[in-house]
Amino acid sequence: xxxxLSPPSPAxxxxxxxxxxxxxxxxxxxxxxxxxxxxxxxxLGALVVYPIVWSVIRSLFxxxxxxxxxxxSNYTDIFTDHQTLVALKNNAIWVVVAPVAATxxxxxxxxxxxxxRWGTAFKLVVFMPMAISMLAAGIIFRLVYDQDPGKGVAxxxxxxxxxxFFKASAYPGAHPRVAGPGSTLTGPVGGPYTGKPVxxxxxxxxxxxxxxxxxxxxxxxxxxxxxxxxxxxxxxxVWLDFQPGGGTPGKIDRGEKALADVRVEAxxxxxxxxxxxxxxxxxxxxPADRIGTSPIQLRLPATNFTAQYAGVxxxxxxxxxxxxxxxxxxxxxxFAMVLIAAGLAGxxxxxxxxxxxxxxxxxxxxxRITVPLLAPVLxxxxxxxxxNVLKIFDLVYVIAPGASQQDANVLALQLYLxxxxxxxxxxxxxxxxxxxxxxxxxxxxxxIKRFRKEKSR
Amino acid sequence: MTTLQxxxxxxxxxxxxxxxxxxxxATRAVxxxxxxxxxxxxxxxxxxxxxxxxxxxxxxxxGPLDIQASGxxxxxxxxxxxxxxxxxxxxxxxxxxxxxLNSLLITVPATLLVVVVGSLAGYVFAWVEFPGxxxxxxxxxxxxxxxxxxxxxxxxxxxxxxxxFGSITSVVLFHVAFGxxxxxxLLRNFFAGxxxxxxxxxxxxxxxxLWLFLRVVVPLGGPAIASLGIFQFLWVWNDMxxxxxxxxxxxxxxxxxxxxxxxxxxxxxxxxxxxxFLSMVIPLxxxxxxxxxxxxxxxxxxxx
Numbered sequence: 001x002x003x004x005l006s007p008p009s010p011a012x013x014x015x016x017x018x019x020x021x022x023x024x025x026x027x028x029x030x031x032x033x034x035x036x037x038x039x040x041x042x043x044l045g046a047l048v049v050y051p052i053v054w055s056v057i058r059s060l061f062x063x064x065x066x067x068x069x070x071x072x073s074n075y076t077d078i079f080t081d082h083q084t085l086v087a088l089k090n091n092a093i094w095v096v097v098a099p100v101a102a103t104x105x106x107x108x109x110x111x112x113x114x115x116x117r118w119g120t121a122f123k124l125v126v127f128m129p130m131a132i133s134m135l136a137a138g139i140i141f142r143l144v145y146d147q148d149p150g151k152g153v154a155x156x157x158x159x160x161x162x163x164x165f166f167k168a169s170a171y172p173g174a175h176p177r178v179a180g181p182g183s184t185l186t187g188p189v190g191g192p193y194t195g196k197p198v199x200x201x202x203x204x205x206x207x208x209x210x211x212x213x214x215x216x217x218x219x220x221x222x223x224x225x226x227x228x229x230x231x232x233x234x235x236x237x238v239w240l241d242f243q244p245g246g247g248t249p250g251k252i253d254r255g256e257k258a259l260a261d262v263r264v265e266a267x268x269x270x271x272x273x274x275x276x277x278x279x280x281x282x283x284x285x286x287p288a289d290r291i292g293t294s295p296i297q298l299r300l301p302a303t304n305f306t307a308q309y310a311g312v313x314x315x316x317x318x319x320x321x322x323x324x325x326x327x328x329x330x331x332x333x334x335f336a337m338v339l340i341a342a343g344l345a346g347x348x349x350x351x352x353x354x355x356x357x358x359x360x361x362x363x364x365x366x367x368r369i370t371v372p373l374l375a376p377v378l379x380x381x382x383x384x385x386x387x388n389v390l391k392i393f394d395l396v397y398v399i400a401p402g403a404s405q406q407d408a409n410v411l412a413l414q415l416y417l418x419x420x421x422x423x424x425x426x427x428x429x430x431x432x433x434x435x436x437x438x439x440x441x442x443x444x445x446x447x448i449k450r451f452r453k454e455k456s457r
Numbered sequence: 458m459t460t461l462q463x464x465x466x467x468x469x470x471x472x473x474x475x476x477x478x479x480x481x482x483a484t485r486a487v488x489x490x491x492x493x494x495x496x497x498x499x500x501x502x503x504x505x506x507x508x509x510x511x512x513x514x515x516x517x518x519x520g521p522l523d524i525q526a527s528g529x530x531x532x533x534x535x536x537x538x539x540x541x542x543x544x545x546x547x548x549x550x551x552x553x554x555x556x557x558l559n560s561l562l563i564t565v566p567a568t569l570l571v572v573v574v575g576s577l578a579g580y581v582f583a584w585v586e587f588p589g590x591x592x593x594x595x596x597x598x599x600x601x602x603x604x605x606x607x608x609x610x611x612x613x614x615x616x617x618x619x620x621x622f623g624s625i626t627s628v629v630l631f632h633v634a635f636g637x638x639x640x641x642x643l644l645r646n647f648f649a650g651x652x653x654x655x656x657x658x659x660x661x662x663x664x665x666x667l668w669l670f671l672r673v674v675v676p677l678g679g680p681a682i683a684s685l686g687i688f689q690f691l692w693v694w695n696d697m698x699x700x701x702x703x704x705x706x707x708x709x710x711x712x713x714x715x716x717x718x719x720x721x722x723x724x725x726x727x728x729x730x731x732x733x734f735l736s737m738v739i740p741l742x743x744x745x746x747x748x749x750x751x752x753x754x755x756x757x758x759x760x761x
Contacts, residue, residue, distance in 0.1 A: 032666040033585040040578035040637055041593075046615070047634030048600055051608035058611070109502070112495050124748070125503045129510070130755070131744035132737045133695030135712045139719065139733040140509045143516060143529075143726070151528050153512055330509065338752055391604045394697050398719055412606050419610050420702055426610050433607040444599045451598050 052437065059430035074431035083417075084432070087409040090321050094392060094410060097322075099385035101329045103378060106336025110344055111366065113337075123341065127334030134331070138398025141327040145314035145399070155311030162311075171259060174212045174305050177241070177249060184208060184250065191302035194267070197295040198234065200288065205236030205298060208250055209259060212240050223258035224281040232288030236298070238262045238278040258282025265299045266291050272299075315400065317407040324399050324408060328392065336381045343377030344370070383443055390439055411436055517543055517730040524726050543731035553732060555707075556714035560694060560736075562625050563710050567632040568690045572682055574633065575640025576648075579678075580670050582641065583648035584656060594645065600638040608635070609702055616703065623705035631703060632693045640685050643757045647681035648674055680750070681757075687747050688754030691740050711736045 059075070062068035078084045109126060113119030129137060146152025149159040176185035176193055184206060187193035198205055204226050223239030238259045239252055247253035258281045266274040266286045274290035286296075314323040347370065355365050371378075393412040400408035409417075411432060419429030515529040518539045523531075532538060547553050581587075582594050612631060616622040621630075651674065659669055675682070697712040704713060715732045718725055744751055 030585070030587065033581045033587065036577040036585075036666070036670070037581045039574045040641060043574065043630070043634045044597070044600065044637055047608060047612060047631060048603060048638070050615075051611040052603065054611040055607055109499075112499055116496060116499065122499055122503050126506050127752075128741070128744065129506075131691060131740040131751070133697065133712055133740070135695075135697045135716055136513075136733045136737050139715070139729050140513045142719070143512055143730065144509050151524075153508065153528065153530065156528055156530070330506065335755060339756060342756060387602050391606065393606070397697075398716065402720075412604070415606050415609070416698070416702075429610050433604075433610065436604050437607050440602045440604060443602050447601060448595050448599050451595065 055430045055433045055437070058426060059434050061427055063425040063427050070427065074427045075435075077428060078431055078435065081428075083406065083409060084411075084414055086406065087411050087414040090409055091390065091411050093321055094325060094328075094389045095386055098325050098328050098332075098389050099382050101325070102332045102385055103336045103340075103381050105329065105333045106338075106340050106381065107371075107374070107378070109333065109337045110340040111370065113341070114344060123334070123337060127338055129331040130334050132331075134394030135398055137327055137331050138395050141323070141330075141399055142315075144327075145323055147311065147313060147315070149311045152311075152314075154314055159311045171209070171212050171216060171262065171305060174209045174240075174259070176208065177210055185298075185300065187300075191300055191305045193300045195298040197297055199295045200232050200234045200286075200291060200293060202234075204229065205234060206250055206252075207236055207238040207262075207264065207298065207300065208241035209238065209300075210240065210242050212242075212259065217257050220257040220260065221280055222254075223252050223256050224283060225252060226283040226285070229285065230288060232293070234266070234286040234291060234296070234298075236264070236284055237282045238264065238284065238300075239282045262304050263301055265301055267297045267299045268292075268294070315404055317404050320400050320404045320408040324395055327395055327399060328389070331395075332385060332388070336385070339381050340374060340377055343374050347373050383446070387440055387443055390436060513730050514734060515539075516726060517734045519543075519727075521725075521727040524730075543727045544735070547728065547731050547735060550728075552714055553711070553735075556709050556711045557735070559625065559704070559708055560710035560712070563628050563632070563700070563704075563708075564690055564693045567629045567636070567693045568686055570629065570633045571636040571640050571689045572686050575637055575685065576644050576675060576678065576682060577670070578637070578641045579644030579648050580674050582645040583651075584669075584674075585666070594641075597638050597641050601642060603635075603638075605631075605635045605699065609698075613702065622703065623708065625704070625708040627703045628700050628708070628710075631699050632689075632696065636689050636692065639758060640689070643685055643754075644678060644681055646757075647678050651677050680753070683747070684750040684754035684757065687743060687750045688758060691743060691751070694740060 058066070060069060060071060062070050109122070113122050116122070144152060144154050147155065149155040175189065175191075176187070185193040185195050185208075195205070195207070217240065220240075223237055225237060226235035229235035237252060240257050240259055241247075241249060241252075243253050243255050247256065258278065260278055260280050260282065262278045264276050264278065264284050264286070265272045266276075268291075273292075273296070274286045276284040276286050278284045313319065351369060351373075352365055355369055360368070391412055392410055393416065396405075396408050396410050396413050397416075405413075415429055415432040415436065418425050418432065512529050515532050516524060518541070519529065519532065520538065520540055520542055523538045582590065608631075613622065616627045616630075621627045655673055655677075656669060659673055664672070694710075695712065696710075697716055700710050700713045701716065704710065711732070715729065715736060718729050718732065
């Protein structure tokens with residue numbers, strides 16, 4: 001290249017439509033420039049480029065050192081190993097769901113906040129999680145997803161909603177005595193429990209149960225024998241037939257508590273003909289006009305005894321990946337929103353207004369004009385998020401409890417586990433690294449292509 | 458408060474003005490109603506977005522016994538249980554305070570080094586011609602998306618041979634190397650936008666490259682350098698994976714120290730919640746103070 005110092009002509013920069021050749025750097029300056037570049041090149045070469053080459057070669061060798069050449073068998077191992085397959089499957093879910101969800105929400109928020117005065121404050125709130133670490137976000141969401149509805153806000157809400165529509169049962173686990181004089185009812189564990197046939201006028205029916213937790217009976221009253229039973233009706237008592245230190249099974253002893261609100265059904269020929277609910281002292285009345293005169297069976301439906309709804313097992317094997325994706329979307333929607341909002345600001349307003357004046361509804365404007373004009377921005381956001389999701393590690397590692405870590409596995413976590421977390425198999429670890437690299441490679445080339453195009457313009 | 462939006466459309470008031478000639482009164486009423494429900498939806502979403510963080514904050518302000526007994530929302534009815542006890546015991550915990558110091562010892566040099574090395578290289582790529590320059594730069598653009606996981610295994614053995622494995626230096630070097638492609642990319646693009654005449658004039662006056670760099674390029678590149686610095690600072694501060702592998706217990710940052718605690722999740726939520734909030738303080742302060750620069754960094758990084 002020419003080393004001459006040509007005098008600066010004011011026309012030269014202006015005429016530089018062709019690729020600018022700035023041949024104005026003398027030799028001494030070049031050495032300084034090379035010196036400027038050196039630290040970056042050394043660091044990048046030793047810590048980024050060298051590891052890539054190393055990993056590609058290392059992935060062809062066995063677990064320990066460059067001693068056993070195994071060819072591609074590490075790669076075939078990856079695609080047959082159960083753990084890695086789970087990781088691959090989860091990664092696929094992640095790559096499809098998380099970027100689309102974050103971008104979609106970001107788009108909605110960006111459009112909705114455009115004309116709202118406190119839109120900036122809203123954006124700040126949604127964008128804020130981007131500043132915190134995945135570890136902090138993980139701890140935050142471990143707390144949100146806590147199984148105990150008394151501690152985890154997600155389950156507090158779920159159980160709250162659930163119990164509003166389905167009343168929680170009062171006596172989970174209650175059951176009749178298995179055998180002995182007190183056992184007037186039979187049935188499978190958890191109910192329904194059915195009694196022997198009885199006729200109206202047989203006298204008070206004794207519906208004796210055991211297995212009730214004392215804590216559910218605080219405030220319960222002494223069980224009583226029904227006083228005056230209308231003739232033809234069938235009366236009885238539902239109570240906890242247990243007294244510390246004895247008592248007679250099947251008899252209402254002193255200190256034995258009533259089981260209020262238990263539903264009792266009268267069944268004849270397999271059909272329910274009447275129902276009653278035990279009152280505060282445990283007594284119930286099945287009215288004469290409903291039950292007729294022939295013998296019936298008393299039945300306690302299973303709904304009396306189902307365990308209390310414990311909420312959703314967010315971090316259990318089936319839901320754990322989706323729950324973690326939820327946490328990720330919480331973190332990254334702000335990113336999508338801010339980028340899309342910047343894109344929106346660049347859309348010519350006249351275009352939108354013209355469409356509105358022509359009578360287009362907001363939805364049509366959004367679908368036919370806003371989204372197509374935003375397509376390049378949406379593309380960049382989606383691609384960025386896909387790359388980011390492929391590398392996801394911290395969130396899964398922190399949120400998934402030990403028991404379901406395997407079910408939440410992703411490639412980056414599997415790489416960590418196989419190379420460091422006890423696996424100690426660098427061959428497989430390197431193969432996984434190369435796989436990860438192969439997955440992002442298309443974007444690498446896309447970036448380069450895009451950049452060259454921008455430069456040539 | 459500075460605005461989050463970098464470029465606000467000047468015509469935001471246009472719809473109301475043109476609404477007069479366009480749709481009729483009924484349509485406008487419907488639209489206003491829809492606007493009201495939009496506001497309501499956004500308000501609910503904002504609360505929903507804040508809820509997890511508020512939950513952590515309130516949890517961190519409750520005693521261990523209260524945490525075991527009930528949910529953080531009981532604070533709303535019984536505010537008396539709030540206490541700074543957790544934070545006090547956190548500051549007494551030497552492992553935590555030590556790791557907080559380590560976080561700073563890792564983050565500050567890693568940020569400064571990326572900024573310095575990145576600007577030097579960015580300047581060369583923007584303004585100094587040398588053979589193969591474009592190819593080297595394209596290689597760096599390609600390196601933008603390399604997942605750092607790829608380098609973990611080889612760098613472990615490399616650092617082991619160099620004898621720096623487990624030290625703060627190793628963590629810093631790793632962060633610098635993986636921060637560089639983005640730094641060079643961002644700064645080269647920004648520096649290339651500096652008017653050529655400025656540099657030519659200075660060169661004619663006989664200024665050396667170092668002088669040009671320090672007196673012309675760095676001052677003019679201030680905003681981009683600030684964005685990069687803030688972005689890199691938060692990225693390194695928030696990292697867990699790199700430190701998890703390269704830092705030994707003595708040089709582990711706050712994220713790793715806290716991560717060790719998550720194994721006993723459930724028994725020590727008091728330490729975890731206050732510790733997590735402590736780890737969030739600096740990022741949140743940086744975020745609220747330098748939103749604009751942070752946003753710019755994030756937007757430039759969208760190519761990454």
